Amino acid sequence: MRVVQVPLEDRSYPIYIGKNMFSDLGRALLEKVKPGQVLLVSDENVFPLYGGRLIEALDNSGFTVTPVVIPAGEESKSLAWVETLYTRALEAGLDRSGLFMALGGGVVGDLTGFAAATYLRGIPFVQIPTTLLGQVDSSVGGKVAVNHTLGKNLIGAFYQPKLVWVELSVLETLPEREFLAGAAEVIKYGIIMDEAFFSYLEENWQAFIAKDPEVMAEVIAVCCELKTRVVVEDEREAGLRGILNFGHTLGHALEAATSYSFYLHGEAVLAGMQMAVYIAENKGVLASAEAARLKAFFSRIGLKQPPATISTEQVMAALRFDKKREGETMVFVLPQQIGQVAFYRDVDYSSIEPVLNKYLKTSLD
Ligand SMILES: NC(=O)c1ccc[n+]([C@@H]2O[C@H](COP(=O)([O-])OP(=O)(O)OC[C@H]3O[C@@H](n4cnc5c(N)ncnc54)[C@H](O)[C@@H]3O)[C@@H](O)[C@H]2O)c1
Numbered sequence: 001m002r003v004v005q006v007p008l009e010d011r012s013y014p015i016y017i018g019k020n021m022f023s024d025l026g027r028a029l030l031e032k033v034k035p036g037q038v039l040l041v042s043d044e045n046v047f048p049l050y051g052g053r054l055i056e057a058l059d060n061s062g063f064t065v066t067p068v069v070i071p072a073g074e075e076s077k078s079l080a081w082v083e084t085l086y087t088r089a090l091e092a093g094l095d096r097s098g099l100f101m102a103l104g105g106g107v108v109g110d111l112t113g114f115a116a117a118t119y120l121r122g123i124p125f126v127q128i129p130t131t132l133l134g135q136v137d138s139s140v141g142g143k144v145a146v147n148h149t150l151g152k153n154l155i156g157a158f159y160q161p162k163l164v165w166v167e168l169s170v171l172e173t174l175p176e177r178e179f180l181a182g183a184a185e186v187i188k189y190g191i192i193m194d195e196a197f198f199s200y201l202e203e204n205w206q207a208f209i210a211k212d213p214e215v216m217a218e219v220i221a222v223c224c225e226l227k228t229r230v231v232v233e234d235e236r237e238a239g240l241r242g243i244l245n246f247g248h249t250l251g252h253a254l255e256a257a258t259s260y261s262f263y264l265h266g267e268a269v270l271a272g273m274q275m276a277v278y279i280a281e282n283k284g285v286l287a288s289a290e291a292a293r294l295k296a297f298f299s300r301i302g303l304k305q306p307p308a309t310i311s312t313e314q315v316m317a318a319l320r321f322d323k324k325r326e327g328e329t330m331v332f333v334l335p336q337q338i339g340q341v342a343f344y345r346d347v348d349y350s351s352i353e354p355v356l357n358k359y360l361k362t363s364l365d
């Protein structure tokens with residue numbers, strides 16, 4: 001078992017990473033909290049696979065578990081479900097000595113974390129992420145949120161968990177498409193902050209996607225360490241944390257222009273990162289040799305082709321809408337070399353449009 005510490009003063013917590021370690025969870029939990037009530041939130045896909053094992057482990061350590069199973073999918077990240085969680089917790093008599101636990105992907109984690117941040121003005125929260133995206137991204141860093149009908153993640157908080165439990169064996173049941181989408185965020189860390197990690201991914205990519213246990217443990221631990229480094233510097237996203245948005249400006253625009261029903265988030269981010277590499281190269285901030293190395297790696301992974309019905313204008317409109325909502329000039333995160341990015345406020349639409357056009361009309365690679 002590996003442990004990555006997230007040092008945030010009184011909000012510090014450990015991320016445990018390992019295989020077949022559910023039976024150790026109770027012991028780790030007891031280092032942080034007293035035995036008490038647990039509201040265990042999971043979704044209809046994950047709960048039948050892992051809920052029983054988890055409840056048994058918690059039971060054996062003296063916790064009393066109230067499970068709540070939500071429908072799978074983004075629609076469950078709603079205020080209506082937050083209210084249902086409050087109701088179940090109140091009915092179970094869960095007081096401030098209890099805790100909320102999320103067993104699932106980013107949807108379950110974000111929803112449960114937001115409910116925990118506000119129930120009785122905040123009670124302990126534990127994350128057991130079961131998607132690759134959850135394990136390397138959404139469970140680390142304390143951003144929790146639900147969606148509003150007017151936009152995604154608009155109602156939220158910064159609320160750190162008491163611990164994060166990354167059980168690697170759960171990825172064996174994760175659909176392949178979800179795994180590859182999560183892998184986009186893995187690649188992102190290499191490009192934005194760690195050239196040596198990017199080289200490791202180049203060398204071990206096949207083993208990683210074949211879920212070789214050692215490679216997977218290494219990759220996930222490094223991602224948690226890298227994200228931790230950013231979060232510790234800038235917990236509330238005043239500046240540096242924005243580098244994690246590499247590939248996300250165009251990625252979000254692609255997701256929005258297709259009504260969030262065509263791309264998985266990571267698939268859109270992968271396309272967004274590739275376009276950002278072209279924009280950086282055209283702008284002269286990224287050397288051609290570095291760009292070529294990135295493009296070669298991307299071509300090994302493959303790029304999701306856009307739907308035939310979507311136009312450059314639609315994606316540009318989504319990009320402009322995002323900018324308007326944020327009320328500031330568009331900030332692009334661009335690579336200067338592999339392992340290093342910077343913020344650019346001077347990327348104009350005319351330099352984005354041809355690259356987007358190329359992606360939408362043909363293919364980037
Ligand atoms: N808080 C953050 O910092 C942060 C960062 C990135 C993304 N997010 C949020 O995360 C959400 C996306 O998360 P996600 O990609 O994990 O999606 P998800 O939670 O919807 O899970 C994807 C699918 O996989 C299924 N699944 C999960 N684990 C499984 C397993 N081990 N075996 C079989 N099936 C499994 C789920 O039931 C679901 O159908 C979005 O709402 C996004 O806004 C949050």
Ligand SMILES: [Zn+2]
Nearest residue numbers: 185248265269
């Ligand atoms: Zn992302």
